[in-house]
Amino acid sequence: MTATADRPGLMPLDEALRLLGEGARAAAITETETLSTFDALGRVLAAEVRSGLDVPPQDNTAMDGYAVRVADVPAEGTLLPVSQRIPAGVVGQPLQPGTAARIFTGAQIPADADAVVMQERCEAVAGGDPQGLGSVRVNLVPPPGFSIRRRGEDVRSGAVVLERGQRMTPQALGLAASVGAAQVTVLRRPRVALFSTGDELVMPDQVPPDRMPPGAIYNSNRYTLRGLLQSAGCEVTDLGIVADRLDATRDALRQAAAGHDLIITCGGVSVGDEDHVKPAVQAEGRLALWQLAIKPGKPLAFGAVRRGSSDGGEALFVGLPGNPVSAFITFMVAVRPVLQALQGLPATLPRALTARAGFDWPRPDKRREFLRVRFDDASGELVLYSNQGSGVLTSTVWADGLVDNPPGQAIARGDTVAFLPMQQLVGA
Numbered sequence: 001m002t003a004t005a006d007r008p009g010l011m012p013l014d015e016a017l018r019l020l021g022e023g024a025r026a027a028a029i030t031e032t033e034t035l036s037t038f039d040a041l042g043r044v045l046a047a048e049v050r051s052g053l054d055v056p057p058q059d060n061t062a063m064d065g066y067a068v069r070v071a072d073v074p075a076e077g078t079l080l081p082v083s084q085r086i087p088a089g090v091v092g093q094p095l096q097p098g099t100a101a102r103i104f105t106g107a108q109i110p111a112d113a114d115a116v117v118m119q120e121r122c123e124a125v126a127g128g129d130p131q132g133l134g135s136v137r138v139n140l141v142p143p144p145g146f147s148i149r150r151r152g153e154d155v156r157s158g159a160v161v162l163e164r165g166q167r168m169t170p171q172a173l174g175l176a177a178s179v180g181a182a183q184v185t186v187l188r189r190p191r192v193a194l195f196s197t198g199d200e201l202v203m204p205d206q207v208p209p210d211r212m213p214p215g216a217i218y219n220s221n222r223y224t225l226r227g228l229l230q231s232a233g234c235e236v237t238d239l240g241i242v243a244d245r246l247d248a249t250r251d252a253l254r255q256a257a258a259g260h261d262l263i264i265t266c267g268g269v270s271v272g273d274e275d276h277v278k279p280a281v282q283a284e285g286r287l288a289l290w291q292l293a294i295k296p297g298k299p300l301a302f303g304a305v306r307r308g309s310s311d312g313g314e315a316l317f318v319g320l321p322g323n324p325v326s327a328f329i330t331f332m333v334a335v336r337p338v339l340q341a342l343q344g345l346p347a348t349l350p351r352a353l354t355a356r357a358g359f360d361w362p363r364p365d366k367r368r369e370f371l372r373v374r375f376d377d378a379s380g381e382l383v384l385y386s387n388q389g390s391g392v393l394t395s396t397v398w399a400d401g402l403v404d405n406p407p408g409q410a411i412a413r414g415d416t417v418a419f420l421p422m423q424q425l426v427g428a
Contacts, residue, residue, distance in 0.1 A: 010293035021347030043186035049162040051179035054152035067113035082133035115142035193256035195239035249280035267322025296390035297330035323390040352418035359384035361411035372399035
């Protein structure tokens with residue numbers, strides 16, 4: 001890991017992402033498992049998926065209509081007897097000259113047919129034929145191949161349809177299934193240990209609001225960070241709240257390092273007498289403290305904790321700021337890229353969309369700002385939450401995205417801004 005010692009000044013986020021990515025890639029997950037494709041949502045492929053067949057496997061019709069021979073339809077209004085009916089899943093007989101076949105979307109094209117005319121351009125004519133299929137008046141002269149999906153036009157047998165390192169989205173699951181991949185080989189999930197420090201922290205299920213001791217606060221970050229890790233597809237070990245003692249913090253770090261790829265803590269990485277995370281990590285591994293040039297969420301700690309002799313190696317460590325919004329946003333812009341790099345993916349932010357600001361931001365910060373906003377359907381503009389404070393957790397529920405605002409950039413209503421949808425930041 002190329003993390004540095006305590007740095008003067010503010011570190012740009014892009015530089016931090018480079019360093020975080022380097023450190024995470026050095027500890028990248030290599031263990032794999034084979035899963036049912038049904039169970040692979042959100043996982044990262046450890047092996048490519050190849051098609052075992054042509055897709056579609058045979059020529060088939062793109063719509064409901066009538067399969068014909070082009071030579072038999074010399075003019076609009078041609079009347080042809082219907083010789084057979086071919087639903088999807090049924091293989092029809094070769095099409096006899098001078099006849100049409102009633103055919104339904106997805107059904108295999110019968111031999112000797114070379115076009116399909118959609119039913120909207122045809123008229124069914126009742127007749128006294130023994131089969132009761134009648135005739136059809138074809139009101140379109142089709143070109144050869146009309147409305148036919150050719151064998152293999154989507155995927156050829158043996159072709160790679162999903163690359164190694166690709167994340168399995170719902171549509172990727174469907175594509176894998178369409179080529180007969182009942183199972184896929186994926187990287188195992190990132191294993192993350194999470195704990196909080198602070199004797200002032202209490203849990204809602206242990207202390208009701210009317211019995212809160214003076215100076216106590218609810219440990220909301222524990223809920224937020226655990227939820228973010230689960231949304232990112234991690235296996236999470238929640239070690240709870242650790243007492244504000246150096247020995248307890250070191251014990252927690254040793255426990256967290258065993259069997260985990262990453263340790264996440266929140267707050268406590270400072271120089272106060274009761275802030276024990278910094279000396280504990282330095283005693284059990286190594287640590288760099290950074291001041292990121294972002295708002296909210298300036299302080300960030302990145303390092304590693306040695307595993308016991310039975311495991312060997314290190315578990316990465318990230319210490320987040322303690323303010324609820326700062327912890328939330330720093331996770332999305334710094335920890336999420338670490339989780340991506342651990343799985344061999346680029347350690348980057350999602351690609352921003354362009355949107356129109358429905359607000360003024362006349363006094364920008366010198367740091368890169370992440371403003372909580374919501375898209376307003378009526379105006380087509382982004383609305384700014386009124387209080388952008390780092391402790392206003394209600395803003396994170398109200399917002400459906402963030403404006404990624406460059407350092408020192410004022411915003412006037414109507415300006416084009418970079419918009420990061422929350423669902424891209426929170427999910428895998």
